[in-house]
Amino acid sequence: MVDSGNIKYLEKEIQEIYKELHQYPELAFHETRTSELILSKLQEWGIEAQLVMLTGVIGTIYGAKPGRTVAIRADIDALPIEEAVDVPYCSRVPGKMHACGHDAHVAMLLGAAKYFQDHRGELTGNVRLVFQPGEEGWEPEDMERLLAAGGSERGGADSMVKAGALQDVDIMFALHVDPTKRTGQLSLCDGPACAAAD
Numbered sequence: 001m002v003d004s005g006n007i008k009y010l011e012k013e014i015q016e017i018y019k020e021l022h023q024y025p026e027l028a029f030h031e032t033r034t035s036e037l038i039l040s041k042l043q044e045w046g047i048e049a050q051l052v053m054l055t056g057v058i059g060t061i062y063g064a065k066p067g068r069t070v071a072i073r074a075d076i077d078a079l080p081i082e083e084a085v086d087v088p089y090c091s092r093v094p095g096k097m098h099a100c101g102h103d104a105h106v107a108m109l110l111g112a113a114k115y116f117q118d119h120r121g122e123l124t125g126n127v128r129l130v131f132q133p134g135e136e137g138w139e140p141e142d143m144e145r146l147l148a149a150g151g152s153e154r155g156g157a158d159s160m161v162k163a164g165a166l167q168d169v170d171i172m173f174a175l176h177v178d179p180t181k182r183t184g185q186l187s188l189c190d191g192p193a194c195a196a197a198d
Contacts, residue, residue, distance in 0.1 A: 002115070010111045017041070018107035019089035025078030025096040025103070028138035028156065029146055031055040034076050034106065038131050041110055045117045049129070052163035053151045057131040061116045063123025071128035071165065071172040072112060074105035075135035075156070101177035106131065108175075130165045130172075132156045 017037070024033050035055045042049040042059045049059035055076070060069075083090050083097035091097040098104075109129060116127045134146070134156025143153065151159035166172065176194055181187055 007111065007115055010114055013114075014107050014111040017110055018103055021103035021106055022089050022098050023092045025091055025093055025098045026055075027080060027096060028077040028134040028136055029054050029142040031076050031078075031133050035131065035133070038076070038106065038110065042113060042129070045114055047113060047117050047129070052165075053133065053156070053159040054146060054149050055133040056156070056160050056163060056165075057129070058160070058163060058165050059113065059129035059131075061113065061120055061123070061127040061129070063125050063127070064121045065124040067123075067125025068170040069126040069128055069168050071130055071169040072109055073130040073132055073165075073172060073174040074109035075102045075132050076106050077102060077133055077136050077156075079136055100136065102135070104177050105175070125170075128165065128169055128172075130160055132160050132165075134159070 020037065021034060026032065026034050032055055035051060035057050038057045039049055039051060042057070047059045047061055049057055052058055057076075078096050079099045080095055081097050081099045082095055083099075109131065113127070113129050116123060134142075138146075138155065143155075146155075146159060147153060150162065152162055160166075178187060
């Protein structure tokens with residue numbers, strides 16, 4: 001069990017990562033700056049990671065004791081929407097913004113990665129980090145690029161599976177921010193959530 005007080009030391013760095021990501025949103029399969037930031041942080045923290053499927057990133061933290069492998073997933077792409085909120089870290093890319101919270105997802109997963117890497121001596125098993133591109137949809141020419149890189153016509157998630165993101169994984173977790181919930185409030189349900197047929 002991780003007490004919130006035990007992760008306080010990560011707060012400032014994760015906030016800065018979030019603001020950086022929010023200022024430079026990138027659309028599906030164009031998340032090059034985003035994946036470079038992810039890779040540089042993971043490498044800085046000594047976490048084995050690789051770039052896959054154009055802009056996806058897979059990393060693994062190896063625990064000190066053998067056990068199961070738990071995967072945690074964050075989506076990384078932004079949307080083609082003009083940001084209308086005036087904050088110091090607003091989007092600097094006209095017509096693009098992180099309107100769906102993927103910048104927060106990436107920052108949170110990087111925070112978790114840093115914490116687990118710092119405490120890997122206490123880990124039983126491994127943690128797989130999955131930073132998935134192309135969650136929000138893509139242009140036809142981007143699909144051609146993805147297929148040429150060995151990806152799936154089903155998009156980012158299936159392409160990450162093809163790249164080995166779930167190899168030897170026993171269970172996987174993800175989350176989604178929800179602006180209708182108060183800060184610190186979690187919402188769980190039994191069965192599918194946030195599903196769509198597109």
